[in-house]
Amino acid sequence: MADDITADILIIGTGVAGAIAGSKLAEKGLSVAFLETGKRIDRFDAVDKFWNAAIKVPESAYPNDDTAPHPLSHKIEDYYQQKGPELFRSTYVKVVGGTTWHWLGTTLRNVPSDFKTQSLYGQAVDWPIDYDDLEPFYLAAEQEIGVAGNSSIDLGSPRSGDYPMGEIPMSYLDKKFAAALEESKFEVRATPQGRNSTFHADRPECCGNASCIPVCPIQAKYDATVHVAQAEAAGATVYDQTTATKLNLGQDGKIISVDFRRADGSTGIASGKVFVVAAHGIETPRLLLNSAQEGAENGIANSSDQVGRNLMDHPSRLSWAEAAEPVWPYRGPLSTSGIENLRDGDFRKNHAAFRIEIGNDGHSWPTGAPQSTVEDLAKQGLRGDELDAAIKDKTSRHIRLASLVEQSPDAKNRVTLDPEKRDANGMPLPVINYDYSDYTRAGLKAAEEAHDEVFEMLGAKNVQHSPDIQGAGHIIGTVRMGSNPQVSVVDADLRSFDHSNLFLLGSGVFPTSATANPTLTIAALSLRAVDPIASSVE
Numbered sequence: 001m002a003d004d005i006t007a008d009i010l011i012i013g014t015g016v017a018g019a020i021a022g023s024k025l026a027e028k029g030l031s032v033a034f035l036e037t038g039k040r041i042d043r044f045d046a047v048d049k050f051w052n053a054a055i056k057v058p059e060s061a062y063p064n065d066d067t068a069p070h071p072l073s074h075k076i077e078d079y080y081q082q083k084g085p086e087l088f089r090s091t092y093v094k095v096v097g098g099t100t101w102h103w104l105g106t107t108l109r110n111v112p113s114d115f116k117t118q119s120l121y122g123q124a125v126d127w128p129i130d131y132d133d134l135e136p137f138y139l140a141a142e143q144e145i146g147v148a149g150n151s152s153i154d155l156g157s158p159r160s161g162d163y164p165m166g167e168i169p170m171s172y173l174d175k176k177f178a179a180a181l182e183e184s185k186f187e188v189r190a191t192p193q194g195r196n197s198t199f200h201a202d203r204p205e206c207c208g209n210a211s212c213i214p215v216c217p218i219q220a221k222y223d224a225t226v227h228v229a230q231a232e233a234a235g236a237t238v239y240d241q242t243t244a245t246k247l248n249l250g251q252d253g254k255i256i257s258v259d260f261r262r263a264d265g266s267t268g269i270a271s272g273k274v275f276v277v278a279a280h281g282i283e284t285p286r287l288l289l290n291s292a293q294e295g296a297e298n299g300i301a302n303s304s305d306q307v308g309r310n311l312m313d314h315p316s317r318l319s320w321a322e323a324a325e326p327v328w329p330y331r332g333p334l335s336t337s338g339i340e341n342l343r344d345g346d347f348r349k350n351h352a353a354f355r356i357e358i359g360n361d362g363h364s365w366p367t368g369a370p371q372s373t374v375e376d377l378a379k380q381g382l383r384g385d386e387l388d389a390a391i392k393d394k395t396s397r398h399i400r401l402a403s404l405v406e407q408s409p410d411a412k413n414r415v416t417l418d419p420e421k422r423d424a425n426g427m428p429l430p431v432i433n434y435d436y437s438d439y440t441r442a443g444l445k446a447a448e449e450a451h452d453e454v455f456e457m458l459g460a461k462n463v464q465h466s467p468d469i470q471g472a473g474h475i476i477g478t479v480r481m482g483s484n485p486q487v488s489v490v491d492a493d494l495r496s497f498d499h500s501n502l503f504l505l506g507s508g509v510f511p512t513s514a515t516a517n518p519t520l521t522i523a524a525l526s527l528r529a530v531d532p533i534a535s536s537v538e
């Protein structure tokens with residue numbers, strides 16, 4: 001076909017995982033093409049769409065087109081075919097730049113023990129690399145994303161250099177937490193974040209609009225369009241609204257091409273020398289499994305039968321309360337501090353670790369406040385000045401915590417394909433089986449107890465814990481890396497054990513979830529894979 005695509009390196013997905021690697025590969029002078037199922041987004045349209053949306057969920061700024069369908073937080077079962085016993089609640093979007101459009105921006109590193117929990121604590125599995133292997137790439141990823149942080153604070157992850165920018169200031173609320181917890185085991189620390197604390201990389205500093213999820217109106221918060229633009233400036237081509245539907249195998253066990261379908265219904269074939277799938281934790285296994293063919297009867301890269309397995313998240317314990325005195329939430333980035341010193345210790349032999357995120361967003365996540373507060377008070381019969389004073393008093397004291405808990409890898413937690421239901425591209429919808437281990441549930445319980453202690457030290461009242469376990473938006477596992485091809489999908493360079501010219505990028509390759517929000521580790525691993533990918537182009 002005249003309009004088929006050819007490049008040395010074909011990258012599927014323009015999220016941070018694909019874009020950051022693609023930009024570096026293009027800058028090396030290699031020919032790079034991206035296939036991206038989603039549209040390009042105009043930032044002002046996205047802001048407008050969000051403000052006008054009747055239901056404000058993380059995805060409400062972004063299109064959910066028939067040919068680039070993604071899960072929606074408030075209708076999660078429309079897309080995921082959930083087989084239980086628990087609901088998988090985390091989502092993503094399909095647009096040029098991917099899910100960093102609506103991420104929060106927390107950019108913590110893993111701690112060294114996270115890479116060897118089996119050796120140290122007899123739990124889960126060890127990674128095929130350790131912290132020291134990744135440290136230079138963490139440092140480089142912080143520069144690429146533009147992380148604001150306090151380099152002198154020990155967050156349990158040794159650093160060989162400084163963050164590119166100083167920290168985003170702690171909020172007034174953070175400082176109240178820090179003061180109340182000063183003599184306790186809970187250490188309140190400023191969170192490193194992918195948002196500018198000063199004019200940096202041609203983008204402005206954060207001005208506290210507080211709409212980081214779902215969209216930063218001024219791009220103070222990093223999103224992967226930064227690296228999409230860098231890749232294009234270096235000569236890469238982005239084919240948007242173009243969905244990869246099947247990877248094709250050659251005689252020699254290498255991938256030779258990708259079938260794609262455009263939003264207008266036309267189809268084509270993209271050929272290249274090296275193929276990189278960076279479509280995120282659900283869509284990467286979906287594509288690999290949908291590529292079953294002669295020579296790869298269980299799907300591409302799946303001789304181990306591990307593709308789609310070990311799906312994880314950071315199941316979150318969400319709690320909220322009313323502080324004894326005003327702490328003035330609902331301002332600034334949605335979280336600027338956290339408690340990071342509970343992420344490692346001998347207790348990991350018995351229960352999962354967790355980190356506690358301190359919210360600046362009052363009760364909006366659990367209850368839809370402040371609107372719901374107004375409704376509640378009005379229903380109590382308050383009107384006029386009395387109502388006004390009560391709204392001010394209540395909302396000024398809203399506090400919330402969310403603990404992100406480590407989830408055990410479990411082969412039964414998996415993504416498979418629906419035999420009947422297909423999307424507009426003809427691809428089967430993802431089926432999800434999902435549950436939490438006793439180890440993870442014990443971590444959730446420990447987190448709830450920690451929240452109670454923290455609230456008590458603050459003298460807070462009306463403490464509530466969400467009855468449901470929340471998703472964190474962190475889609476981890478499904479194509480894990482390892483040193484044993486029998487039980488893993490890619491090696492330490494993220495190269496498929498089955499197909500030497502196929503690489504998989506993203507949090508799907510994490511063997512364990514650890515407790516750090518995943519994106520900095522995704523970026524570091526992508527940077528680490530650049531040289532192996534480049535040297536595979538013959």
Ligand SMILES: Cc1cc2nc3c(=O)[nH]c(=O)nc-3n(C[C@H](O)[C@H](O)[C@H](O)COP(=O)(O)OP(=O)(O)OC[C@H]3O[C@@H](n4cnc5c(N)ncnc54)[C@H](O)[C@@H]3O)c2cc1C
Pocket residue numbers: 012013014015016017018035036037038058091092093094095096097098099100102103104105106107213242243244245278279280281283284287472473474475505506507516517518519520522
């Ligand atoms: C509400 C929310 C808040 C979050 N906050 C944080 C945070 O504070 N810190 C943190 O570390 N992480 C956070 N995350 C997670 C973070 O957003 C993701 O880890 C990260 O964006 C994943 O990047 P990726 O490139 O792997 O995937 P994506 O960004 O999802 O990119 C995958 C790309 O592949 C495309 N694609 C998929 N299938 C196909 C196909 N068949 N053909 C062509 N293209 C395809 C998609 O359209 C998409 O553009 C958050 C997530 C959510 C939902």
Ligand code: SF4
Pocket residue numbers: 195205206207208209210211212213215216217218219220221332333334
């Ligand atoms: S607080 Fe506002 S300016 Fe800062 S990152 Fe969030 S949305 Fe952007």
